[in-house]
Amino acid sequence: MPLLLTAVFALLATGCWDRVEINNRGFVVGISIDAVAPADDEEEQAADSQFRICYQIVIPGGQSGDGEGGKGSTGYSNICGQAASVSSFDQYATDKLSRAPFYDHLKVILVSERVASQTAGFADMLDFFMRGTGVRRSIKILVSRGNAADALYAQSPNEGLPAADIEKISGNRSSLEKLPATQIGYIHERFMNETSYAVQALETKDKSAFVSGSAIFDGKTNRQQGALDARQTAGLNFLRGYQMRGTIMVRSAGSRIGLNVYEIRSRIRADVQDPAHIVFKVSVSAVVSIRETTGAIDVMQRPIADRIQRDAASEIESMIEEAVYAVQGIGKDALGLGEELKRNHPRTWKKVKNDWDQGKNLLTACEVRAHARVGIRLTGTVDQTERG
Numbered sequence: 001m002p003l004l005l006t007a008v009f010a011l012l013a014t015g016c017w018d019r020v021e022i023n024n025r026g027f028v029v030g031i032s033i034d035a036v037a038p039a040d041d042e043e044e045q046a047a048d049s050q051f052r053i054c055y056q057i058v059i060p061g062g063q064s065g066d067g068e069g070g071k072g073s074t075g076y077s078n079i080c081g082q083a084a085s086v087s088s089f090d091q092y093a094t095d096k097l098s099r100a101p102f103y104d105h106l107k108v109i110l111v112s113e114r115v116a117s118q119t120a121g122f123a124d125m126l127d128f129f130m131r132g133t134g135v136r137r138s139i140k141i142l143v144s145r146g147n148a149a150d151a152l153y154a155q156s157p158n159e160g161l162p163a164a165d166i167e168k169i170s171g172n173r174s175s176l177e178k179l180p181a182t183q184i185g186y187i188h189e190r191f192m193n194e195t196s197y198a199v200q201a202l203e204t205k206d207k208s209a210f211v212s213g214s215a216i217f218d219g220k221t222n223r224q225q226g227a228l229d230a231r232q233t234a235g236l237n238f239l240r241g242y243q244m245r246g247t248i249m250v251r252s253a254g255s256r257i258g259l260n261v262y263e264i265r266s267r268i269r270a271d272v273q274d275p276a277h278i279v280f281k282v283s284v285s286a287v288v289s290i291r292e293t294t295g296a297i298d299v300m301q302r303p304i305a306d307r308i309q310r311d312a313a314s315e316i317e318s319m320i321e322e323a324v325y326a327v328q329g330i331g332k333d334a335l336g337l338g339e340e341l342k343r344n345h346p347r348t349w350k351k352v353k354n355d356w357d358q359g360k361n362l363l364t365a366c367e368v369r370a371h372a373r374v375g376i377r378l379t380g381t382v383d384q385t386e387r388g
Helices: 002-016 042-048 086-096 121-131 148-153 162-171 184-193 230-240 302-330 337-344 346-355
Strands: 025-035 051-058 076-083 100-102 108-112 140-145 197-205 208-217 224-228 246-252 255-271 279-293 367-378
Touching: 025 086, 025 148, 025 162, 051 086, 051 148, 076 086, 076 148, 086 100, 086 121, 108 121, 108 148, 108 162, 121 184, 140 148, 140 162, 140 184, 148 162, 148 197, 162 208, 184 197, 208 230, 224 230, 224 302, 230 255, 230 279, 230 302, 230 367, 246 302, 255 302, 255 337, 279 302, 302 367, 337 346
Parallel strands: 025 100, 025 108, 108 140, 140 197, 279 367
Antiparallel strands: 025 051, 051 076, 197 208, 208 224, 246 255, 255 279
């Protein structure tokens, strides 16, 4: 019996041979990837494949550390350097740090527009993480206007880690001017399906990072082809029926009115009688509440409320039209219209798929007719001085 117990304990003891103590891990929570070579010389960029990569690493115990380029903030340190790939930079960081990089708690990957616009630059940079067995598919991906590394030095009144702050801003659905969070799992699906897509855009000003607008990618090359501004991104959210909440401003009944959007529903139908000129009919319904008014206006009166609903519907239709115009100008189907054809009109899709946003680019010849309906849930409270 003692020999049997000894054998059992010996087998169990070998189960932790590769254990790494938590204090010996370098927890990477944010990564930025910028281009080094001149933006106007793409051949040289592709040949040298030089990138400037930064890791934001948590410091155990909240001690302050010095990252390259300046003093790090309390609780984290940024380590930066040039490398030909994320793999080579991983080796560089492993050689330089006392704790090897550990990616299981990675929150955000920030890629600059210059890298995203390079031939295969975006896909190459993400390949390292898509293949990693310990990497979560919920990691947020954002395209940065300007230097992506600036966001890792941004200041936040709420979060100690810039990477954590950006992750929460990205996932905050209380803004119509940004897309739902773009996760690495979603992008991986687009890589595999060769479907064009949109990615959240990030900008850093005055040491403050904010998410607004979107970047448009070609599903074949995974290269950024253009961008949508905040208003056009709001139109994309309405068209797709993404459950984002936020505020839209409309002029109605001689007043400027702020409306909180609580709910969005969208339905897309396609008329495929002419495959060379497909007509999409988009029906959007939105539920709003009145948040703010200017001037003397009584929103409790039915004619006034009806007019606000009509004007809000017109504003939403205008946003959608601007989004469609911008996407057709870019020529890449970030609207998901091709997916609609593939799902509901497979025969037509089989005819046009090779020329949808490639080849003849039939996307630019299609027509999108948007119709919106708005319902007011709450009008808020107001005193008699506001009624005039």
